[in-house]
Each structure stands twice: as structure tokens, then as C-alpha cells.
Amino acid sequence: MIINRLGVDPQRDVAEPAEDISASLEKSPVLVAELGNESVETIPNSLQTRLGAPVLHKLGAGSTRLVSIRADSQESSTVRRPQNTPETQSPHTDGCFMASPPTVVALYCSSPAASGGESVLVDGARLLEECTAELAPHELSALFRDDAYEIARGDQVLRRAVLVTERAGGPPRVGLYFSSHEFNTVDVHPDARRGFDLLARLSRDPSYQQNLDLRAGECLIFVNSRILHGRRSWRDSETAVRHFQRGWYAAHRSRVSAGVSADDLTPRAREKLLAAAGGDG
Template identity: 35%
Template sequence: MTPTSWTKYRANWNEGSDAAAELVPALAEHGIVLLDGLHGPHDLLQLARAVAEIVPHRDSDAAGITTIADMGGHVRSGFAGFTARALQPHTDRSGVADPPALLMMSCGQPAASGGECVVIDGKLVYDDLAEFDTEALTALCTARSVLFGGAAGHLGSVFTRIGDHIAVRLRLDELAQFSPEVARRLPTLRAALDRHATTFRLDAGHGYILDNYRWIHGRRAFTGERVMFRIAGNPLPNLGLTAGFRPHHTNKREQEGQIA
């Protein structure tokens, strides 16, 4: 699936459009929607409030908006987003027990060069491994096999079943510690991520909303003063959105109850 096949929603606040009614069907089907017409963080906030209960972030302001730009200087672990470096594929807030289910991003100023968004559909990765490397998938589904976020983080798995859906949780930086069995499968996982990666550029006013339990995201390195705005949240209960995805293939050992 390419960006041209995703639904694109153009915000038009002057006409009072119903963001939820327009976004939810596409978000439920694809787990991602491209956005346009978001002229600054206030527009993104209006959109977020129409579809989600906003979840504050360590780096956000009082309204829940995080401004992401290259801050320069020394960067601590977990703060790579505030550099011009590439960001490895990850899901947001992997180190907490219950990450927010929705991630909303908009571009305030594009990079002079680079900075393209990289997104990967976790459903395609799961189905790929279920068909071609079940042993790797079994390792990635094993409970308590990855420590996300450092010593005070969350002990879990890359893929976790939640009811009839699967959720993906991932980071590949120094704040992820993998069991030996999972570590052995990381080259296989990285190859699957590369196979299903989609890259696109955001110009000012463009953005996206994605299911943080299904889609993995990152970015390419950039030059210039790139500015992005981010809001995280959980779908409003009345929208009926279920985070994660239904797999096309069933992992045999998971079906037998051996995987959490």
C-alpha cells in the first residue's frame, strides 16, 4: 500500500466539518490517514480533540502538543527526536504499560533536505513472518522477552495479542533490551521492516494520524530547520475504534495458547 492509496483528509475548520465522521472509517480500515490543511499546532489540536482523549507526553506543553525540532548539543538516550539524525522505526511510548493508541503529526516547516517520514504497517510485517518465518514470529510474540524503555520501563513482547487483535510495540535503540532468542531474530525482523517500509515527505500544513498499535514510524536524517508538531491520545469511546490489527495468518503456537 502506497501513500496515494491512503485516504487524505483536508481540514476545513471554517465549514465546521465533522472530522470524526470523515476520518474514522479510513482509520479503522487502514490504520493511517494523511492530513492536509493543518496550519499550525492549533489546527492539529482541534483535530485531535475531535477524535481522541489527549494523553500528555513528557515533552508536551499543557495542551498535549510536542514541538519536535533539532535542539543541537548533547542528546540523552530517548531524545533522538530532537536531533537532525535519522530515527529508527519505533512505536510511541513503548516503555509504558499502555501506550496511547493514536499518534497525530503535522509539519510546521519542512527540512531543507531529507527528513522524509518512514512508516511500516505492523500487520504486513506480522503476516510476512507468519507465512515465511514462524520461528522468528514465535520469538517476537513471546511474553516478557523485551525490556522497553530502560530499567523502569515495560517488560513485554514485540507482538502481543489483545482480544482478537494484535498490537505491535517496538524500539530498536539503546533503550530496548532483547532476550537472546529475540536478539537472534532481529536481522529477520529488520529485513521484514525494510520490505514493508513506505517513505513520504510532508510539506507545511501536511501531516498524518496513525494507529500506534499497528503502525511503526521513523524518519530520515535531515538538514535545515525542520519543525513538526505531535499529539498522542486514545480514540473517543463513541467512535468504536479498536487499536491494533487482525492478522491474516495465525501463529500456530499462539493458537495453541503458548504465546501471551
């Protein structure tokens, strides 16, 4: 997996870094942008300018543009939320509770942990290659079912597909909407069980993962339906407290393509995947 790096000069016209970011994500679905030491107050506007309209996070009875991720967050909730604990979170797609998850996810590092807390990335193209090799056609098709699995956390519940044909110009694309980490519960349709379990096993396999240790002022930006992401557990100290901020963005599909392009797969995997999706390849 290629991770591009991009320095963003805050003195430049805002349209220029936006074009740089979208162009970079078209070449590689993962980017680290060096935003510098922007304040907590300016980060939401800065990212919105560069990535498009924000997709709001639901937190309890309210919603917010940006979620603070740190172990000492003081949120009064009976629901165990990943942003309030330093524990490991397995790789997943963000926003699977929503009918239309965000196109782009941004994780801005205000300050890293004393130890641990690395971001974990898994390339969806590699997962789809493996799924097409190991699953029978009917097992692969089951992942495209609208009721492939139900995901739940607190009062957020949605039954959805794992794989979705993304509507865009150019080569066919398949979006990966997989979430089965330590803070959710899932109920998987029997027909989709083998494929779902395969994705869970592969995404937790270190040989499929790439670790990334962000520094203060760096922002990890990635295509949500192409890249699964998680994190390692971490430890804070009196002088180093891990604090990340997460934003979701509905980047325009004409500028940032969702999902895995069929052109990124081998001919055999492409043919089998598109047949499972009901396409003609």
C-alpha cells in the same frame, strides 16, 4: 500500503471531521489530513477534538500533550532524544516505554526541511506475514511473552511483549509494539531474539518501507500498533527549518481498531499467528 488523504474544513462542526478521521483509519491505518496553517497554540486542541483524549509525553520531570520535533530545540537534558536531532530514526512503535501506548499518533508538519526528513512507514501486516513464514512456532510465541524485551532510555524502562492480542469486537487483532531505534537500548529475552532481530531487519529494509514527504499544514495520522514509523535525516537552511509536532491520542477502540486484523493476513499466517498467541483461530 494505501494512504488516504482527507481535507478538514475548520469551519465544520468538530464532530464531523472526528467521524471522517476515525472512519478513514478503519479503512486504512494511515491518513494524511490537511489541517491548514493552524497556529502552534491551537494544534493541541484541534487534534484532541478530532482524535480523542491526549496521552501525555514524559519529558524529564514534566509532561506535555504535544512534543516539538526540530533540531534547534533547546531542552536541557543529559538524555539523547530523537526530537532534538536531525538524524535518522529507524521505524518503531511509539510509546513502548508505557504499559498502554497510544492508539493513534499524529505528526503535524508546521514547516518541512530544506532537504530530507521524509517520514518512513512500514505496514505491520506485511511484517507479521513474513514472521509467520520465517519463524518456528515457539519463536513466534516468544514474541507474545510479557518479558520479550526491555526497552530503556534514561530513567524510562519497561519490559514488555512485542506482540499483543488486542481485545476488541470483530475479527481477532494483534498489536505490534516494536522499538529498537538509534535512541533506545534494548535487552531481548533469548527466546525472543530471532523474532526480534527479524523485525529489526525487515523494518529497516527499504523494500518494506514507504516514504512520505509532508507539506506544511499536513498531519500524518496512523494506528500506532499497526504502522511502524521513522524518519530520514534532514538538513535545515536559513529559510527552511523542519518543525513537526507530535501528539499521542487514546482514540476509543470502538472507533479506531488497534493492531493488525487477522482478516488482513493470509489464512496460513492467520492460523499460525493465532496459535502462537494462544487463540483458536
